[in-house]
Amino acid sequence: MRIDYRIDHPIALHAAFDVEGFTVLLGASGEGKSLLLRAIAGLTPARGEPFGGMAAQHRAVGYLPQGYALFPHLNAWQNVAFALHGAQRRAQAMQLLERVHMAESAERYPSALSGGQQQRVALARALARRPQLLLLDEPTSALDPVTREDVIAELIGEVHEFGIPALAVSHDPHVAAVADRLVLMHRRGIIQIGSPSEVYANPINGAAARLLGHRNVHRGYIDGSRQLLWQGRAIVLPVAEGSVDKDVDWTIDPEAIRLVDTHETLPNVIQASVEVRHVIGRTTQLGLRCGQERLWVSVPRDRPIPESVAVHLPAEAIRWWVREA
Amino acid sequence: MKANAQPSALLPALISVVTLLLLVAPFIGLLFATSWRGFAFADGDGSAIAVSLCYSLLALLLIIALGTPLAWWLARHRVRGGWLIDALLLLALLTPPLALGLLLASVYGPYAPAGNLLERAGLVLTNSGPAFVMAQFYSALPYYVIAARAAFEGVPRELEQIALTLGHSPWRSFMHVSLPLARLGLAAAVALAWVRALGEFGAVLIVAYYPQGIPVKLWVNLQNTGLSAVYPLLWIFFLVAMPLPLVLGLAARRRRLI
Numbered sequence: 001m002r003i004d005y006r007i008d009h010p011i012a013l014h015a016a017f018d019v020e021g022f023t024v025l026l027g028a029s030g031e032g033k034s035l036l037l038r039a040i041a042g043l044t045p046a047r048g049e050p051f052g053g054m055a056a057q058h059r060a061v062g063y064l065p066q067g068y069a070l071f072p073h074l075n076a077w078q079n080v081a082f083a084l085h086g087a088q089r090r091a092q093a094m095q096l097l098e099r100v101h102m103a104e105s106a107e108r109y110p111s112a113l114s115g116g117q118q119q120r121v122a123l124a125r126a127l128a129r130r131p132q133l134l135l136l137d138e139p140t141s142a143l144d145p146v147t148r149e150d151v152i153a154e155l156i157g158e159v160h161e162f163g164i165p166a167l168a169v170s171h172d173p174h175v176a177a178v179a180d181r182l183v184l185m186h187r188r189g190i191i192q193i194g195s196p197s198e199v200y201a202n203p204i205n206g207a208a209a210r211l212l213g214h215r216n217v218h219r220g221y222i223d224g225s226r227q228l229l230w231q232g233r234a235i236v237l238p239v240a241e242g243s244v245d246k247d248v249d250w251t252i253d254p255e256a257i258r259l260v261d262t263h264e265t266l267p268n269v270i271q272a273s274v275e276v277r278h279v280i281g282r283t284t285q286l287g288l289r290c291g292q293e294r295l296w297v298s299v300p301r302d303r304p305i306p307e308s309v310a311v312h313l314p315a316e317a318i319r320w321w322v323r324e325a
Numbered sequence: 326m327k328a329n330a331q332p333s334a335l336l337p338a339l340i341s342v343v344t345l346l347l348l349v350a351p352f353i354g355l356l357f358a359t360s361w362r363g364f365a366f367a368d369g370d371g372s373a374i375a376v377s378l379c380y381s382l383l384a385l386l387l388i389i390a391l392g393t394p395l396a397w398w399l400a401r402h403r404v405r406g407g408w409l410i411d412a413l414l415l416l417a418l419l420t421p422p423l424a425l426g427l428l429l430a431s432v433y434g435p436y437a438p439a440g441n442l443l444e445r446a447g448l449v450l451t452n453s454g455p456a457f458v459m460a461q462f463y464s465a466l467p468y469y470v471i472a473a474r475a476a477f478e479g480v481p482r483e484l485e486q487i488a489l490t491l492g493h494s495p496w497r498s499f500m501h502v503s504l505p506l507a508r509l510g511l512a513a514a515v516a517l518a519w520v521r522a523l524g525e526f527g528a529v530l531i532v533a534y535y536p537q538g539i540p541v542k543l544w545v546n547l548q549n550t551g552l553s554a555v556y557p558l559l560w561i562f563f564l565v566a567m568p569l570p571l572v573l574g575l576a577a578r579r580r581r582l583i
Contacts, residue, residue: 057490072506
């Protein structure tokens with residue numbers, strides 16, 4: 001489904017892209033992503049297609065706001081039945097609750113449900129309206145970090161099962177990674193569209209890399225002698241002609257960075273000090289202080305860490321993008 | 326820990342007892358002052374009760390019908406110069422009842438332009454049933470609107486909007502989401518308006534000396550007979566005025582409405 005919306009107030013925003021399967025619009029907070037969903041749902045003035053000019057109650061959308069907004073005075077099945085009419089509404093609501101595996105909680109009130117359970121009831125309620133498009137605002141924000149991955153996996157399974165295109169807006173790279181289609185938003189415009197594997201493999205610029213959760217994205221400068229200058233240090237890069245004397249964003253995979261002893265004499269070595277250490281499974285994530293900035297380095301858990309540490313940034317692992325003025 | 330905790334709990338309890346004693350003192354006085362052996366009603370007490378109950382109920386219905394949409398609108402819309410509306414509501418609250426009566430007479434009285442016009446249309450707003458209802462309406466409306474506005478402000482706007490996205494019209498969204506979620510505050514607002522309307526004396530005295538409701542009749546009894554004619558009617562006033570706010574208040578506190 002093609003989305004093309006233009007909003008003038010309270011912020012100016014234009015977004016045009018296709019929604020296929022579970023599509024995630026990834027953008028930082030304050031980009032107006034929630035506003036875009038509200039505009040599509042008809043809750044804020046905007047121009048665009050689909051549903052342009054229709055009143056909110058006539059738009060066939062299933063809208064799940066942040067926190068899900070279940071009616072606190074109604075129990076789970078009554079919430080789902082809210083959009084249903086006729087004598088069969090309770091039975092229909094129960095069927096929908098069964099499809100999201102919540103039938104056993106039908107008599108419970110929203111305050112007695114967990115974040116994930118509330119989300120499933122809200123999904124059933126939105127589906128009861130027979131929407132052509134599902135809109136999900138930050139679907140992971142109200143979830144417990146421990147169960148988040150499972151809840152998202154179930155949500156996506158359900159969206160696929162119901163076969164309704166869904167647009168989720170989020171700033172969470174975990175949600176983006178599981179999308180069928182990924183749309184990146186920066187400075188109130190769409191900057192990149194593609195499948196997650198395409199987009200993750202080739203972020204279009206530094207801002208895109210940051211959105212995708214790359215941890216080491218820094219500003220630098222590439223000078224006339226093909227060196228990346230970062231905090232007054234020079235890293236020699238194999239830079240093509242024509243791209244010199246430019247401000248750049250550059251990034252490096254935490255796994256590509258090599259820890260070395262300060263006494264080793266290698267090119268592209270930068271002095272560092274260990275600031276923080278996370279042990280995650282078989283790897284250790286080290287937050288290294290380099291001057292004013294921090295570099296994240298991922299090393300195997302059993303690798304000894306030198307006392308006076310320095311990092312070697314292999315030139316071939318560095319990616320960079322010219323910053324636009 | 327316990328020794329430390331007790332004095333802090335004791336002081337509020339003591340103050341509460343004192344406050345309650347102060348509150349109950351006049352009614353204990355009434356209990357002793359009432360001459361139970363010679364307990365008798367004055368002429369016209371019965372009709373005063375009927376007048377008070379019927380017209381207060383009518384005024385209450387009018388207040389709910391006109392005040393609820395206004396309260397909802399005020400809770401949901403921020404307009405430029407909204408402080409003027411706040412000031413207007415405060416003005417209506419602040420006006421002393423007697424002065425309110427005088428103002429009403431100066432607008433709706435027989436010699437005032439609006440009163441004259443309405444009288445020609447058959448609506449007499451001096452010393453009539455409609456005048457009685459009007460005085461109660463004016464004195465209780467601002468209390469209702471302010472309390473009901475606060476009740477609607479407590480309903481998350483997002484829930485009303487979700488109802489729209491689920492295919493409900495704004496009217497159905499109001500009936501099925503806003504009203505049930507604001508019911509506790511609205512119950513309090515209704516109780517407050519009822520108490521205010523039923524007890525109104527000053528404004529009613531000026532524009533509707535007749536028909537006589539209980540508050541004016543209490544005063545008339547005092548003038549004509551003395552205290553012995555006041556207390557019996559006062560007991561009846563409490564008896565008829567109490568059930569509605571009491572039931573609404575209890576239901577609200579139980580977090581559900583009958």
